[in-house]
Amino acid sequence: MGRHRATIEWRLGDGEDFLAGRYSRGHAVAFEGGHQAPGTASAQVVGNRWAAKGAVDPEEMLVASISACHMLSFLHVARLAGFVAESYRDAAEGTLAENADGRLALTRTVLRPQIAWRGAAPSPAELDRLHHAAHEACFIANSVKTEVVVA
Numbered sequence: 001m002g003r004h005r006a007t008i009e010w011r012l013g014d015g016e017d018f019l020a021g022r023y024s025r026g027h028a029v030a031f032e033g034g035h036q037a038p039g040t041a042s043a044q045v046v047g048n049r050w051a052a053k054g055a056v057d058p059e060e061m062l063v064a065s066i067s068a069c070h071m072l073s074f075l076h077v078a079r080l081a082g083f084v085a086e087s088y089r090d091a092a093e094g095t096l097a098e099n100a101d102g103r104l105a106l107t108r109t110v111l112r113p114q115i116a117w118r119g120a121a122p123s124p125a126e127l128d129r130l131h132h133a134a135h136e137a138c139f140i141a142n143s144v145k146t147e148v149v150v151a
Contacts, residue, residue, distance in 0.1 A: 005032040008039065026052025029061075044096070059096055059106055065140050066109050066148060067092035074113070074134035081130060084118040094146070108147045 010027035012018055025041035040055035051057070056064075067090045078085050090113045099105040113131075122130060131150045135141050141148050 006030065021050075023050065024052060025050050026055055029056075042096075059094055062106055062144070062146075063092050063094035063109055066094075066138075066144065066146070067111055069138040069140035070111055070131075070134055070148070070150070071113065073137040074115075074130060077130050077133040077137065078122070081122070081126070083120065083122055083130075085115055086118045087116040089114045099145075106144075106146045108149065111148065111150045113150065 007030040008027055009030070010025075013024055016023035025046050027039045028036060029039040030036045038052060038055035039061075040052035040057050041050065042057040042059055043051035045051075045057075071088050071090060075085055075088065090111050092112065093110050094106045095108045095110075096104055097107045099107055121127075135148060135150070
């Protein structure tokens with residue numbers, strides 16, 4: 001149905017020791033539309049010395065992707081239901097932990113959307129239905145194993 005591309009580039013720095021694991025995990029992430037972002041391994045995984053400051057790690061990108069996909073799906077289903085969202089903010093949080101196979105994985109992502117409405121707001125039951133419909137429609141949620149919870 002569609003293709004989505006990203007280019008990742010990394011280079012060994014002068015004086016770094018690859019075989020000893022003493023090298024920066026900083027890299028460049030370029031997206032098809034031209035946007036670029038600095039990437040890194042998580043400092044929680046490789047330590048502050050080898051993680052690039054001011055860069056985004058893959059776990060953060062995955063949490064942001066889940067959150068953004070849910071938001072976009074939610075805005076769509078809210079519009080179809082006749083509600084007017086004025087703003088949407090989510091302080092999403094992913095948990096990296098051992099999964100059932102004993103491997104590290106993003107095992108849980110909690111979304112905490114705060115939505116302001118113009119005009120009538122959905123009832124708590126309608127809001128739950130909208131979030132459920134958004135979760136079902138979200139391409140990213142349909143692609144990952146992590147538990148996604150809307151708090």
